[in-house]
Amino acid sequence: MATATYPPPPPYYRLYKDYLQNPKSAPEPPSPIEGTYICFGGNYTTDYVLPSLEEQGVRRLYPKGPNVDFKKELRSLNRELQLHILELSDVLIERPSQYARRVEDISLIFKNLHHLLNSLRPHQARATLIHILELQIQRRKQAVEDIKRRREEAQKLLKEALGTLDGQ
Amino acid sequence: MDIISQLQEQVDLIASLAFNTIGTLQRDAPPVRLSPNYPEPPANPTEDFADQPKLMSAALVKAAKQFDALVAALPLAEGGEEAQLKRIAELQAENDAVGQELQRQLEAAEKELKQVQELFSQATDNCLNLKKPD
Numbered sequence: 001m002a003t004a005t006y007p008p009p010p011p012y013y014r015l016y017k018d019y020l021q022n023p024k025s026a027p028e029p030p031s032p033i034e035g036t037y038i039c040f041g042g043n044y045t046t047d048y049v050l051p052s053l054e055e056q057g058v059r060r061l062y063p064k065g066p067n068v069d070f071k072k073e074l075r076s077l078n079r080e081l082q083l084h085i086l087e088l089s090d091v092l093i094e095r096p097s098q099y100a101r102r103v104e105d106i107s108l109i110f111k112n113l114h115h116l117l118n119s120l121r122p123h124q125a126r127a128t129l130i131h132i133l134e135l136q137i138q139r140r141k142q143a144v145e146d147i148k149r150r151r152e153e154a155q156k157l158l159k160e161a162l163g164t165l166d167g168q
Numbered sequence: 169m170d171i172i173s174q175l176q177e178q179v180d181l182i183a184s185l186a187f188n189t190i191g192t193l194q195r196d197a198p199p200v201r202l203s204p205n206y207p208e209p210p211a212n213p214t215e216d217f218a219d220q221p222k223l224m225s226a227a228l229v230k231a232a233k234q235f236d237a238l239v240a241a242l243p244l245a246e247g248g249e250e251a252q253l254k255r256i257a258e259l260q261a262e263n264d265a266v267g268q269e270l271q272r273q274l275e276a277a278e279k280e281l282k283q284v285q286e287l288f289s290q291a292t293d294n295c296l297n298l299k300k301p302d
Contacts, residue, residue, distance in 0.1 A: 074239045085186050113179050126252040133259035140266045147273045
């Protein structure tokens with residue numbers, strides 16, 4: 001097997017020869033890409049949102065709507081999965097050449113399951129945010145109480161000191 | 169590990185159990201007689217093959233039950249993105265109010281600290297001035 005050397009670094013380095021003396025003599029780095037871009041033949045997007053199942057060409061098995069009942073759908077998908085596995089083993093006994101349809105169904109169910117779980121993540125993120133805000137409020141209230149107490153103690157000490165000085 | 173990652177791992181576990189089960193049974197099953205024209209094939213299954221289907225299907229069902237248990241444990245408090253966003257707005261408002269209170273207390277305390285420090289330095293100066301050098 002012939003080994004190839006690594007490709008040489010891009011020749012732009014020569015443009016930066018006088019960078020230390022004059023930072024403006026060399027070209028600026030390119031600005032960040034926005035929107036969609038192509039990388040090694042694949043399309044990527046800079047908008048980090050979970051693409052819906054239809055966009056990935058996968059059939060959707062749970063009802064669409066504003067509020068999906070996650071627990072119910074997850075449980076029913078689980079039951080469907082078990083039934084399909086059983087069907088697959090039956091098909092392999094009776095008509096082994098027809099496995100492809102069943103295997104496709106099973107992979108469809110798995111894709112739906114994972115998509116449901118992924119769409120729970122924004123909910124989790126908001127719940128985490130709520131939890132952090134609550135913790136912060138609690139800590140701040142605690143700090144306010146501490147400061148109040150210390151001020152009162154300081155006032156008391158000063159009064160005592162004043163009292164002892166006057167008594168002298 | 170958080171519950172959603174556990175659920176995802178459980179799904180992957182069920183998948184791997186399923187294809188392991190089907191693959192092993194398909195690979196190791198003893199041959200069966202298909203039609204009366206052909207002679208009965210020599211039936212010699214590998215050792216302890218008889219309870220493999222039972223064990224593997226038991227593991228699969230156990231994994232599925234575990235998944236159901238995890239789903240039941242999801243803390244999906246009420247529903248609605250709007251409810252959560254409303255709660256976040258409320259908490260932010262409360263946080264701001266408490267933050268301002270904290271700021272006020274802090275400033276008052278720092279002012280008092282300065283006063284006490286001033287008084288203390290005056291008192292020590294007086295002490296030094298009154299103390300007769302020996």
